[in-house]
Amino acid sequence: MSLSPNAALPPRIPADDGLDPKQRRHAIRRALVALAIVILLGMLAFSAYALTFPERMPATIGLLVEDITGANPAPVHLERPPVAPLSALALLGKQIFFDASLSASGKQSCASCHSPNHSYGPPNGLSVQLGGPHMDQDGYRPPPSLAYLYRQAPFSIGPDANDADAAVNLNAEAAAAQGVPRAQKTAGAAPAAPAIVPQGGLFWDGRADTLQKQASGPMLNPVEMANKDTADVVDKLAHAKYRDMFEMLFGKQIFDTPNLLIDEAMSAVSRYQIEDPSFHAFTSKYDYWLEGRARMTQAEIHGMRLFNDPDKANCAGCHLSRVSPDGLPPVFTDTQYEALGVPRNRTLAQNKDPAFFDMGVCGPFRSDIATQTQFCGMFLTPTLRNSAERGVYFHNGVYHTLKQVMDFYNLRNTHPDAIYPRDANGKLQPYDDLPARYRANIDVADAPFDRKFGDPNAMSDQDIDDIIAFMKTLSDGYKVSAN
Template sequence: MRRMAVFCFPALAGILAVPIAVANHDIDQRPGPPPHSCRMGMDMQQGEHRMSGMQMGGMRMAGMPILGEFRALPAEIDSESNPITPAKVELGRLLYFERRLSASGQLSCNSCHDLASYGVDHQPTSLGHKNQRGTRNSPTVYNAAGHFAQFWDGRAATIEDQAKGPILNPVEMAMPSEKAAVAAIRAVPEYVARFEAAFPGETDPVTFDNIANAIGAFERKLVTPSRWDRFLEGDGNALTAEERAGFQWFMHSGCASCHSGTFVGGNSYQRLGEAVPYPERSDLGRFQVTRQASDRMVFKVPSLRNVEMTAPYFHNGKVATLEEAVTRMARYQLGVELLPDEKRVIVAWLKTLTGELPAEYISEPKALPGD
């Protein structure tokens, strides 16, 4: 039998209309429907072992699929509206770890987005002010500056906008107002001097917007290059045969319809349960922002960079392992039941997205003296 791989990847549709031999099966690749109505067609007999006899030495590899819109990470993710400067980055690092930006004086950005733990807290949902639990899993801050929107529901356009939210959220850091947050920072004399250096020419640089701008500038430096980037830059030895097979199967299964680009995701919204209704439907996703019926169960597609290190998974943090996450995505988004070997090689490739943490930024700096 032949497996029909249906792509929902407009940029690749024209150039992928050729068969590629993978794991001793010929796969016809044809243009598919638009991304928001992605479907995967299967023409396989139930129980056929699609990856049968898969030996890395004997696998027929007819070259890698066209890489298309996949790109290596930049050294930093700059912004015209908030240019990166050394003074701004160092100030942002201090503010990222600053507990005085919380009502209790006990929480910081790093509490939920731990830089030493790949930017997450490994909790289904995070503990916040007075031990309240949030309703959604805390996504990693690494590489997030390049995403097209922030939060699971996309309610913030940039990381600078995003940085303001947790500070004022009564369940998270719970500062009562922007004015209170600014007052807490202004009470520290060295902060005032650092804001003046980071935002030269401003009459009164210690503002809530500039708190967010400094944190954003710091986060724009938080990129994690990986073996996948080395491969994209031309190092053919960066990936093993098994990992290359995993990328092929990732493409052939239709995963790239949502997870593509520099960040392997983070660049679109998709409905959870596109092919098969998702069983947990209490969180309506982007509908809570737009109130548009078409946005029910729609979420921002997360980046898969560092996915190996950022469990648990999904918007509610209810999926504990990467293997289960792959199984669920194939089932509910693509209508595919992956066989064990297919899942194994996909997971092997996903692990090549695990990057190097920026050592100069992950340790907590000494807090500035003040009230």
């Protein structure tokens, strides 16, 4: 074996160093061990860099991430929300959250559709939940999870959050955004241009700016809790078993001011969601792996690399996976809106009408920016935390497994016949859940949607299995080993 002149060698031990041969061999051995330690430390540091910035790593070098131990070589400290006893207002909110008597049927509470046993998402795999006065009405959309909303900003359009004290003209913001190219989303890299798209807000279309407003929406929704009007809600609150808590917190006169009563009730629900740790537990395997307290399998590590790979799954382009500079754990969403072109769910009641289209930000359930048609078909990007615990996905509940979701991303452009139906004449109907005039809004720039018909798929079946394995590490409730 020959070595180049520049090859790393142990320090040369002079022959006239006064050492006998045995001592000289020991000295050489120690030098070799020291060199091996230096090389190992360098590899660990490089692996940490590759984990943090996988998009900067060539594919062959990126394999260093798949450390045989499954441990995070660069643990971090996560800044979780503080844990404290619930305030009196939050305790009142908890009672309201679980009170089915507040619905017209007497059988539906907030927790019915946002089950604490299912990460505050739907408790089953139905495309939409049943509600209404007799619990026989189909909902319009599957309930999003209420978990991890404590950092959600109000709805806005443009690169910067709006001043909370300033009057917001969304149509003016949207008009200013017209003609500005949408920033391409690449995992691990900040966009080269401002994100001139809607962001923030609650519900699939962002029509509620606060948890308080979100909590009040189902109360009067005819296919949810289905109260006839605010007087109906006030009467139910006045006869609730926790009436005395209202009087203790706000005085007996609160029941003489109906609008204030409802405002305070919904404020209490929002405080419960903010204060109770179960809404933002950060107890997933991934959280503990970030902290160096858990080890991933090789499949999970490979899935994480693909999740963060800008040329493969590119999931992290929208579902941000990095810890913030100040140590906040990732919530796996950029809280922006995307038009993905998911296929129409023909089982939904409203979709029996072929002329009906749910177009998200521009209607039908919000109307304030309906004229801003550049946003038609856009829906809020949800958190992927606890997504493996859901039984329904996307705004229309068309898919029921993560495998179906990943196949959609993988095949939508390369094999659209596997995603979309054909009409009576056998013609393929791509993007069939959005009117043709708005289909230019659908994302065809971000990987894996940047591929064309007949191109190789971005991911293999094994890749998809590994990505799903990684996504399962985002479920809360992981038990850390004592070892």
